Amino acid sequence: MTDQPVLRVDHLTKDYGRGRGAFDITLAVGRGECYGFLGPNGAGKTTTIRHLMGFSKPNKGSSAILGRDCWRDAAILKNDIGYIPGEIELPAAMTGAGFLRMMEKMRGVTDHGRTARLVERFHLDPSVRVKKMSFGMKRKLAIVTALMHDPAVLILDEPSSGLDPMMQKEFIDCIAEEKSRGKTIFLSSHFFHEIDAACDRAAIIKEGHIVSEMDLKALKAKEGNGFDLEKYFLDFYREEAEGRTGDES
Amino acid sequence: MKAKETRFFSAALFGHTVKNNFVLALVITLIFCLFTVVTNAASYLMTTEKQAVIGEAAQEEFFRYLSVLAACDEVARAELSYGDFAAAENHDLYESVFERYNREKPGNAPALDADGFQKAMAEIEAAGASPRAYVDAFEYAYALRGQTGVFSGKELNLAGAADALFASMGFSREDMERLREMDYTAMLTRVYYTAMGALILFLFVIIAANTLIAGPVDSGSMAYFLSVPNRRAAVTVTQLVYMVLAPLVIMAIACALRIVTTRLFFGEVHAGRILCLYGGMYLLVQAIAGICFMCSCLFNESRKSIAFGGGFAIWCFLAALLGMFGSAELIQMGIGVEPLGVFNKMTLVSLFDINAIQSVGTGTPDTSFLPKLGLLAVIAVLSYMIGIFRFSRKDLSL
Ligand SMILES: Nc1ncnc2c1ncn2[C@@H]1O[C@H](COP(=O)(O)OP(=O)(O)OP(=O)(O)O)[C@@H](O)[C@H]1O
Numbered sequence: 338m339t340d341q342p343v344l345r346v347d348h349l350t351k352d353y354g355r356g357r358g359a360f361d362i363t364l365a366v367g368r369g370e371c372y373g374f375l376g377p378n379g380a381g382k383t384t385t386i387r388h389l390m391g392f393s394k395p396n397k398g399s400s401a402i403l404g405r406d407c408w409r410d411a412a413i414l415k416n417d418i419g420y421i422p423g424e425i426e427l428p429a430a431m432t433g434a435g436f437l438r439m440m441e442k443m444r445g446v447t448d449h450g451r452t453a454r455l456v457e458r459f460h461l462d463p464s465v466r467v468k469k470m471s472f473g474m475k476r477k478l479a480i481v482t483a484l485m486h487d488p489a490v491l492i493l494d495e496p497s498s499g500l501d502p503m504m505q506k507e508f509i510d511c512i513a514e515e516k517s518r519g520k521t522i523f524l525s526s527h528f529f530h531e532i533d534a535a536c537d538r539a540a541i542i543k544e545g546h547i548v549s550e551m552d553l554k555a556l557k558a559k560e561g562n563g564f565d566l567e568k569y570f571l572d573f574y575r576e577e578a579e580g581r582t583g584d585e586s
Numbered sequence: 587m588k589a590k591e592t593r594f595f596s597a598a599l600f601g602h603t604v605k606n607n608f609v610l611a612l613v614i615t616l617i618f619c620l621f622t623v624v625t626n627a628a629s630y631l632m633t634t635e636k637q638a639v640i641g642e643a644a645q646e647e648f649f650r651y652l653s654v655l656a657a658c659d660e661v662a663r664a665e666l667s668y669g670d671f672a673a674a675e676n677h678d679l680y681e682s683v684f685e686r687y688n689r690e691k692p693g694n695a696p697a698l699d700a701d702g703f704q705k706a707m708a709e710i711e712a713a714g715a716s717p718r719a720y721v722d723a724f725e726y727a728y729a730l731r732g733q734t735g736v737f738s739g740k741e742l743n744l745a746g747a748a749d750a751l752f753a754s755m756g757f758s759r760e761d762m763e764r765l766r767e768m769d770y771t772a773m774l775t776r777v778y779y780t781a782m783g784a785l786i787l788f789l790f791v792i793i794a795a796n797t798l799i800a801g802p803v804d805s806g807s808m809a810y811f812l813s814v815p816n817r818r819a820a821v822t823v824t825q826l827v828y829m830v831l832a833p834l835v836i837m838a839i840a841c842a843l844r845i846v847t848t849r850l851f852f853g854e855v856h857a858g859r860i861l862c863l864y865g866g867m868y869l870l871v872q873a874i875a876g877i878c879f880m881c882s883c884l885f886n887e888s889r890k891s892i893a894f895g896g897g898f899a900i901w902c903f904l905a906a907l908l909g910m911f912g913s914a915e916l917i918q919m920g921i922g923v924e925p926l927g928v929f930n931k932m933t934l935v936s937l938f939d940i941n942a943i944q945s946v947g948t949g950t951p952d953t954s955f956l957p958k959l960g961l962l963a964v965i966a967v968l969s970y971m972i973g974i975f976r977f978s979r980k981d982l983s984l
């Protein structure tokens with residue numbers, strides 16, 4: 338964690354107009370670290386991730402992963418990135434297995450063992466056609482797809498929404514394992530227990546701006562065992578909301 | 587991990603695209619093939635149904651025999667007729683009638699005999715015309731002989747009667763000639779290559795172009811193709827390869843079918859000319875495909891991609907259809923009006939000049955179609971390039 342950060346966002350700004358988008362986002366995530374990204378709906382989490390994936394070009398600032406620019410080197414970076422999109426629309430006209438095979442081919446993955454183990458682990462039935470899959474099944478398919486090539490960096494946009502509680506637990510365990518194997522994780526989520534269990538640090542974003550960044554480990558150490566992250570965040574959200582209505586009145 | 591990226595072509599994506607559009611391609615191929623066979627069969631029926639006519643000399647010759655029979659019937663109360671002659675085994679009776687005529691005929695008139703009558707009939711039949719039609723016409727001609735008009739005092743004859751009848755129905759003799767000369771098969775060919783047949787392929791490229799780029803971007807599934815080491819250009823070029831190959835395969839099948847059925851129906855075929863027609867049609871389809879593909883790359887929403895790309899293609903089709911009714915051929919046939927010709931200037935279909943292409947294989951081929959087809963190719967290449975270029979640089983909200 339002492340050397341160059343694996344993932345770095347530098348004064349990134351994307352203005353969608355009318356105050357929407359992401360503004361002057363700066364953050365850095367070190368190797369083997371899990372970084373949580375929290376915030377209310379429409380805060381700009383997906384917008385930030387879109388830039389990390391090279392789907393969007395920033396108005397200002399830049400972002401880089403493993404020292405490579407996320408926009409310019411988008412394609413080559415994907416060798417090292419596992420991505421779970423927030424919206425899980427899958428290409429139609431194939432079965433889960435067909436989809437996984439296609440993704441393996443496009444990634445040049447030749448070892449099918451890892452994919453098979455992941456399918457097993459998340460109780461995924463890949464023989465079902467993608468169109469006929471339930472929300473949770475599609476989510477599982479996205480998870481397997483993101484992990485199949487054993488990437489060094491994971492970018493996860495609300496990865497466990499739609500999973501049943503047992504699978505959510507399984508997924509959190511999986512993330513923890515990946516972290517212990519030295520993987521760098523950028524996790525956007527609305528689930529406090531997920532952030533609590535997996536993340537070392539977290540940022541809260543509101544209306545496109547990072548309003549707070551905290552070291553969860555240090556916080557926990559300071560507050561002791563009875564620390565309740567959920568209460569802490571809810572208080573934080575509420576304070577912010579009240580602060581704003583206070584301003585307006 | 588190995589730092590590999592796909593720059594231009596992804597076989598896995600291509601496989602997916604082929605599968606994804608398979609049903610559409612299959613249905614379009616079947617419809618197009620069916621349309622091809624039916625059109626060809628219809629042109630065959632049109633060419634065989636048309637009644638031929640014989641020259642004036644042959645008609646005069648035939649009428650000379652008939653008038654001898656008619657005179658004999660009147661004078662001798664005999665029952666000689668064309669039908670009886672054609673059916674009879676023994677022509678002795680007719681031979682004797684002709685002999686008597688030969689003896690009494692004016693000096694300069696040619697001699698007649700049963701063999702000559704037979705030959706005159708055979709000549710009409712050989713030309714593909716029906717002797718019956720001429721016998722019917724003769725009835726009127728014979729009835730009018732020697733009659734003069736009660737008002738005009740002019741001699742009445744069959745041609746004058748026909749002209750007067752047509753004129754009273756609002757036709758001139760030229761109209762009737764043109765109607766008889768009208769080449770319905772040429773029209774069918776034009777409709778096949780530049781309107782209805784092209785429309786089937788336009789529909790294919792409109793739908794396919796949208797499912798290749800704008801559809802996945804709109805639905806969000808493009809995120810998966812771009813979360814692997816695919817360059818944006820790898821996605822667009824792979825889809826472009828499909829856009830180039832799929833219509834080629836569909837049209838190659840139809841072209842083969844057209845050549846085979848032409849050979850079957852007509853007994854002979856000019857394969858080179860048909861290949862040129864399909865080649866031209868392919869370039870037309872590619873120009874439309876290029877525009878649709880470009881729209882698919884430019885717009886993030888399916889409905890916009892369809893509205894602009896599809897709208898353009900449908901406009902080209904409709905303008906070509908309207909323009910057809912302003913073309914010289916249809917105006918001449920009397921089912922077109924000149925002002926509609928302006929639509930020919932407003933559609934890419936006009937760059938596919940089938941009249942010129944059909945001169946291929948004749949002694950004097952008209953090569954003016956080549957630069958026009960070249961322009962279609964340039965439009966296709968340019969719009970493909972703009973699409974690929976733009977997609978590589980644009981913002982995707984995935
Ligand atoms: N392509 C776009 N064009 C215009 N506005 C956009 C676009 N994408 C997002 N926005 C706006 O930017 C803001 C941030 O959206 P974003 O998707 O980043 O939110 P989010 O933090 O991911 O929210 P959620 O928790 O609901 O997923 C929203 O107000 C959204 O309406």
Ligand SMILES: [Mg+2]
Nearest residue numbers: 382383423494
């Ligand atoms: Mg989001």
